[in-house]
Amino acid sequence: xxxxxxxxxxxxxxxxxxxxxxxxHPARIAILNxxxxxxxxxxxxxxxxLPLAQSTVSQHLKELKIxxxxxxxxxxxxxxxxxxxxxxxxxxxxxxxxxxxxxxxNEKACC
Amino acid sequence: xxxxxxxxxxxxxxxxxxxxxxxxHPARIAILNxxxxxxxxxxxxxxxxLPLAQSTVSQHLKELKIxxxxxxxxxxxxxxxxxxxxxxxxxxxxxxxxxxxxxxxNEKACC
DNA sequence: TTCGTTAATCGTATATTTGCGATATAAGAT
DNA sequence: ATCTTATATCGCAAATATACGATTAACGAA
Numbered sequence: 001x002x003x004x005x006x007x008x009x010x011x012x013x014x015x016x017x018x019x020x021x022x023x024x025h026p027a028r029i030a031i032l033n034x035x036x037x038x039x040x041x042x043x044x045x046x047x048x049x050l051p052l053a054q055s056t057v058s059q060h061l062k063e064l065k066i067x068x069x070x071x072x073x074x075x076x077x078x079x080x081x082x083x084x085x086x087x088x089x090x091x092x093x094x095x096x097x098x099x100x101x102x103x104x105x106n107e108k109a110c111c
Numbered sequence: 112x113x114x115x116x117x118x119x120x121x122x123x124x125x126x127x128x129x130x131x132x133x134x135x136h137p138a139r140i141a142i143l144n145x146x147x148x149x150x151x152x153x154x155x156x157x158x159x160x161l162p163l164a165q166s167t168v169s170q171h172l173k174e175l176k177i178x179x180x181x182x183x184x185x186x187x188x189x190x191x192x193x194x195x196x197x198x199x200x201x202x203x204x205x206x207x208x209x210x211x212x213x214x215x216x217n218e219k220a221c222c
Numbered sequence: 223t224t225c226g227t228t229a230a231t232c233g234t235a236t237a238t239t240t241g242c243g244a245t246a247t248a249a250g251a252t
Numbered sequence: 253a254t255c256t257t258a259t260a261t262c263g264c265a266a267a268t269a270t271a272c273g274a275t276t277a278a279c280g281a282a
Binding site: 004025027052053054055056059060063074076077078 | 238
Binding site for chain 1: 117127128129134163206
């Protein structure tokens with residue numbers, strides 16, 4: 001029975017998979033781009049740019065926050081989001097290390 | 112109404128999201144590692160190593176193949192899979208270019 | 223031909239994701 | 253205190269993803 005067997009894989013695999021999942025939707029990539037383009041960590045502006053309802057955008061922001069890719073602070077009646085570069089660096093390293101490890105082990109294609 | 116609004120985002124966002132989705136499950140990352148470790152493009156061996164049923168592994172392989180990350184050829188009664196390095200390079204470039212673009216635009220955190 | 227091996231696919235159950243409108247919350251403005 | 257604005261959260265519906273067992277297909281060997 002036992003569904004979602006994700007726990008049975010090692011932590012490195014899980015960590016990278018979780019990160020990939022966070023950016024596995026175009027809306028979330030678009031959000032990251034918006035956050036970076038505007039030098040101020042706006043938030044409601046994202047809703048205007050994306051073809052999604054406010055509640056949906058809020059949900060995507062939450063997922064990015066849970067994944068640690070962005071930080072969010074409450075600023076009066078509005079929220080301020082920005083990219084967490086440290087987390088990005090970490091995951092970027094994990095990601096490229098995957099490729100590197102693979103490439104070292106297997107240089108030539110066999111099929 | 113209109114669900115899955117993914118089409119409304121630009122192709123770059125969609126392409127990167129699709130790649131991220133392909134590696135957004137630890138089983139698929141594990142498969143990539145197995146494919147690389149063994150210098151031969153085994154296939155049934157993956158089933159032995161992973162804590163998943165044969166049909167499930169086959170499904171994950173299919174997804175990786177659809178995403179273009181691996182190639183598969185039929186070799187007698189068995190299938191031979193291997194990593195598509197070209198696709199990997201392409202997506203690796205897309206991925207790092209995302210970070211680079213973001214970093215150029217926004218050097219300092221604001222919250 | 224029949225049997226065994228290997229892997230893909232089908233059917234199905236369950237879980238998760240995506241999306242929206244409605245509602246709640248929180249703070250500044252009037 | 254009330255109104256407005258901004259955002260989070262709730263509740264729900266639909267779509268996808270994950271997993272498995274059973275079946276099918278394709279081939280080599282007996």
